[in-house]
Amino acid sequence: MSFVEYKEFIEDGDTAIVFLGHDSMFPITIQNGSQTQTKYGVIRHSTDLIGKKYGSKVICSKGGWVYILYPTPELWTLNLPHRTQILYSTDISLITMMLELKPGSVVCESGTGSGSLSHAIIRTVAPTGHLYTVEFHQQRAEKAIEEFRQHKVDHLVTVKNQDVCKHGFGVTGIADAVFLDIPSPWEAIGHAKSAMKSEGGRICSFSPCIEQVQRTCLALEEHGFTEINTLEILLRVYDVRTINLQVADLGRAAEEKSSLDGTDRTKQISAVQHGSALFKSGVPPRETVGHTGYLTFATKSLF
Amino acid sequence: MDECDTAPSKLVSEGDFVVLKRQDVFKAVQVQRRKKIIFEKQWIYLDNVIGKHYGTTFEICNGGNLQTKRTEVTTTEMKEAGSDNRNIVDDGKSQKLTRDDIEALKEKGIKGEAIVQQLIENSATFRDKTEFAQEKYIKKKKKKYEAVITILKPSTRILAMMYYAREPGKICQLRYDTLAQMLTLGNIHAGSKVIVMETCAGLVLGAVMERLGGLGSVIQMYPGGGPVRAATDSFGFPKSFYKGLYEFPLNKVESLLTGTYSCRTSFSELNPTLENDESGETQDLNRDNGEDSNSATESESVMDTNAQQQQEGVEGSCEGALSKEKAQKMEKKQLALERKRKQDEKRRKESEAAALLQDKNADGLIVASRFHPTPLLLSLLEFVAPSRPFVVYCQYQEPLLECYTKLREKGGVVNLKLSETWLRNYQVLPNRSHPKLVMSGGGGYVLHGTTVAAERAKPNTSTIEKSEEPATKKMKVEEEES
Numbered sequence: 001m002s003f004v005e006y007k008e009f010i011e012d013g014d015t016a017i018v019f020l021g022h023d024s025m026f027p028i029t030i031q032n033g034s035q036t037q038t039k040y041g042v043i044r045h046s047t048d049l050i051g052k053k054y055g056s057k058v059i060c061s062k063g064g065w066v067y068i069l070y071p072t073p074e075l076w077t078l079n080l081p082h083r084t085q086i087l088y089s090t091d092i093s094l095i096t097m098m099l100e101l102k103p104g105s106v107v108c109e110s111g112t113g114s115g116s117l118s119h120a121i122i123r124t125v126a127p128t129g130h131l132y133t134v135e136f137h138q139q140r141a142e143k144a145i146e147e148f149r150q151h152k153v154d155h156l157v158t159v160k161n162q163d164v165c166k167h168g169f170g171v172t173g174i175a176d177a178v179f180l181d182i183p184s185p186w187e188a189i190g191h192a193k194s195a196m197k198s199e200g201g202r203i204c205s206f207s208p209c210i211e212q213v214q215r216t217c218l219a220l221e222e223h224g225f226t227e228i229n230t231l232e233i234l235l236r237v238y239d240v241r242t243i244n245l246q247v248a249d250l251g252r253a254a255e256e257k258s259s260l261d262g263t264d265r266t267k268q269i270s271a272v273q274h275g276s277a278l279f280k281s282g283v284p285p286r287e288t289v290g291h292t293g294y295l296t297f298a299t300k301s302l303f
Numbered sequence: 304m305d306e307c308d309t310a311p312s313k314l315v316s317e318g319d320f321v322v323l324k325r326q327d328v329f330k331a332v333q334v335q336r337r338k339k340i341i342f343e344k345q346w347i348y349l350d351n352v353i354g355k356h357y358g359t360t361f362e363i364c365n366g367g368n369l370q371t372k373r374t375e376v377t378t379t380e381m382k383e384a385g386s387d388n389r390n391i392v393d394d395g396k397s398q399k400l401t402r403d404d405i406e407a408l409k410e411k412g413i414k415g416e417a418i419v420q421q422l423i424e425n426s427a428t429f430r431d432k433t434e435f436a437q438e439k440y441i442k443k444k445k446k447k448y449e450a451v452i453t454i455l456k457p458s459t460r461i462l463a464m465m466y467y468a469r470e471p472g473k474i475c476q477l478r479y480d481t482l483a484q485m486l487t488l489g490n491i492h493a494g495s496k497v498i499v500m501e502t503c504a505g506l507v508l509g510a511v512m513e514r515l516g517g518l519g520s521v522i523q524m525y526p527g528g529g530p531v532r533a534a535t536d537s538f539g540f541p542k543s544f545y546k547g548l549y550e551f552p553l554n555k556v557e558s559l560l561t562g563t564y565s566c567r568t569s570f571s572e573l574n575p576t577l578e579n580d581e582s583g584e585t586q587d588l589n590r591d592n593g594e595d596s597n598s599a600t601e602s603e604s605v606m607d608t609n610a611q612q613q614q615e616g617v618e619g620s621c622e623g624a625l626s627k628e629k630a631q632k633m634e635k636k637q638l639a640l641e642r643k644r645k646q647d648e649k650r651r652k653e654s655e656a657a658a659l660l661q662d663k664n665a666d667g668l669i670v671a672s673r674f675h676p677t678p679l680l681l682s683l684l685e686f687v688a689p690s691r692p693f694v695v696y697c698q699y700q701e702p703l704l705e706c707y708t709k710l711r712e713k714g715g716v717v718n719l720k721l722s723e724t725w726l727r728n729y730q731v732l733p734n735r736s737h738p739k740l741v742m743s744g745g746g747g748y749v750l751h752g753t754t755v756a757a758e759r760a761k762p763n764t765s766t767i768e769k770s771e772e773p774a775t776k777k778m779k780v781e782e783e784e785s
């Protein structure tokens with residue numbers, strides 16, 4: 001298993017996602033001889049998983065079943081062990097496109113944090129690109145190295161354990177793109193600029209607070225970046241529900257009512273019967289994420 | 304992989320597909336010598352960009368020629384904003400510079416940027432204007448006096464933003480951040496085998512091909528007589544990227560699924576009408592675009608029209624070198640041979656596409672079309688391997704509600720999610736930061752999920768979906784609705 005290459009069959013040493021239904025999932029490491037406990041009973045790796053296809057239904061010891069899924073970076077983001085705040089796929093998507101990442105891109109990132117964004121970047125720049133990721137917290141840096149090895153993407157990434165604001169990214173003139181998710185990004189803009197190719201490239205900084213954004217924008221301007229642009233993207237999820245609305249009794253005769261229904265009945269209303277109307281609706285959750293952070297993008301121009 | 308294919312050549316050559324940028328307006332063109340191009344209502348020639356670095360900024364000079372701009376000074380707008388506009392009297396006298404003054408400046412060779420600065424300094428009311436008005440003022444003046452164009456390498460970011468701003472009707476109103484979601488949620492990456500069904504002028508196809516980087520394969524499912532790839536060609540991909548690109552007609556999907564597919568018979572039907580069908584497709588697109596014709600100047604399309612015709616004429620590949628004149632000079636026999644060769648090539652590609660689909664092991668499915676998504680999804684998902692993502696875009700929410708329900712009924716998918724994204728731009732200035740006053744009202748809807756091994760759906764406690772809510776909760780919803 002490697003996070004940058006699909007495969008058909010589950011093998012010893014793979015990371016896989018156990019999908020229990022609804023939004024319930026968790027990651028496992030496949031190990032010959034080991035077993036995993038779920039609410040539907042035990043899964044034995046050697047007999048239940050190894051050699052099976054990804055996407056297979058697996059019957060647990062109590063009779064319930066689960067699906068074993070191949071770990072895309074997006075599923076990993078939803079299941080990874082949190083060592084820090086992480087970026088989610090909605091922001092990651094926009095970052096990836098606006099930084100113009102593609103196979104072969106060389107990218108600098110700081111901090112590594114829990115590696116949520118790192119995995120997505122590595123997937124996109126593989127097999128010819130590279131990620132240089134800087135994290136000043138030693139255990140986090142070490143844990144990230146370990147995960148990248150476990151996920152067989154270690155050849156595509158270099159983790160450096162240093163302070164990016166003091167010592168930069170450890171590379172000069174090779175990056176197509178730089179991404180910052182640290183508390184004081186404005187202190188790293190100079191280093192970011194020198195890490196980038198002379199013909200230019202793109203930079204992005206993620207900050208939860210507008211005060212951080214203001215300082216970052218000033219620093220970007222001072223260092224000659226152009227096209228400075230701050231965005232915010234929010235995900236709106238809809239639950240698909242079938243809803244039954246009662247039709248009020250206005251004292252109309254029954255025939256009249258039904259003829260009214262008949263004239264302009266949309267497809268959505270699948271049944272209007274006995275004073276009620278059934279329809280499908282995309283219902284927003286009562287509460288949803290209202291803010292993650294501001295994304296500031298800019299271009300380093302030619303020379 | 305061919306190294307020189309992916310390493311971006313840094314200099315502009317003749318025949319390159321490039322993007323022109325003026326302020327925040329983009330236009331995709333092919334670089335050709337002595338060819339007039341209209342951009343932002345001005346005629347220009349691109350001769351002088353040949354041999355220059357990508358990213359170079361030019362000024363428009365007399366006769367529409369471009370001249371390299373020395374230094375791109377970022378106008379540090381030390382703006383002082385008034386808090387309101389109570390002191391502004393519109394008497395037409397606030398600008399101290401006369402028309403003659405400006406002409407004199409121009410004659411002295413003062414550049415547009417400096418003229419704008421002079422205009423600001425000589426505007427009695429500028430300081431009193433609110434920041435919003437100041438911004439507008441500068442923008443207006445810049446547009447008038449600064450004729451600066453930057454030459455860029457095309458990318459998904461640029462082309463998606465360009466289409467969304469100028470010809471959203473051609474791309475089913477697919478906003479660029481929504482496209483970004485699709486590429487990520489679809490886990491599109493080098494080496495995958497992706498099925499793409501789109502009616503977005505080839506923009507989505509191009510975005511997928513960019514992420515594959517020439518490794519892997521794409522099967523484009525197309526309605527009508529042939530695939531539309533005008534926007535795809537604007538990416539200027541190296542020829543090798545097209546080797547992994549296949550196309551398959553939608554109207555043969557059913558026969559492929561039922562096992563009655565034959566490439567030969569169907570092909571002879573298709574071929575004679577090929578050209579007619581293609582123009583039909585273009586008409587369709589134009590019609591779709593009708594509602595937006597006011598958003599882009601009619602004489603000026605997002606792409607240079609001539610280049611577009613040329614591209615479409617050459618079956619979307621880089622074989623454009625085969626110029627029309629040359630073709631005309633060819634003897635009839637040769638022409639016939641050529642046509643035969645193309646037919647054979649097309650037939651071969653179609654049967655290869657059929658074989659790729661029949662393996663039923665695609666790594667992903669991306670749909671972004673003007674058609675109802677449900678029948679497309681139900682059929683095309685058959686070709687996707689288990690444990691792979693699929694993403695479908697629709698401009699409207701309702702068809703995706705239905706699609707969601709039908710997919711649940713059919714089974715073989717998990718993790719279904721219906722969503723949209725909101726995108727907000729910010730003005731960032733010391734003590735004056737706030738969201739921009741106007742934002743996009745909507746960028747379309749996305750339904751995505753993961754395929755799993757197909758099996759007849761048995762009720763199971765673990766995956767019973769909350770399609771119907773408990774009675775008490777349902778009552779609440781009803782109350783809220785009413």
Ligand SMILES: C[S@@+](CC[C@H](N)C(=O)[O-])C[C@H]1O[C@@H](n2cnc3c(N)ncnc32)[C@H](O)[C@@H]1O
Binds near residue numbers: 084166182184
């Ligand atoms: C919010 S986390 C990044 C999360 C990451 N983007 C992800 O998606 O998992 C920020 C990380 O930056 C690190 N960091 C903060 N300042 C730093 C600096 N000056 N140099 C290097 N790392 C830094 C922190 O230790 C922390 O792990």
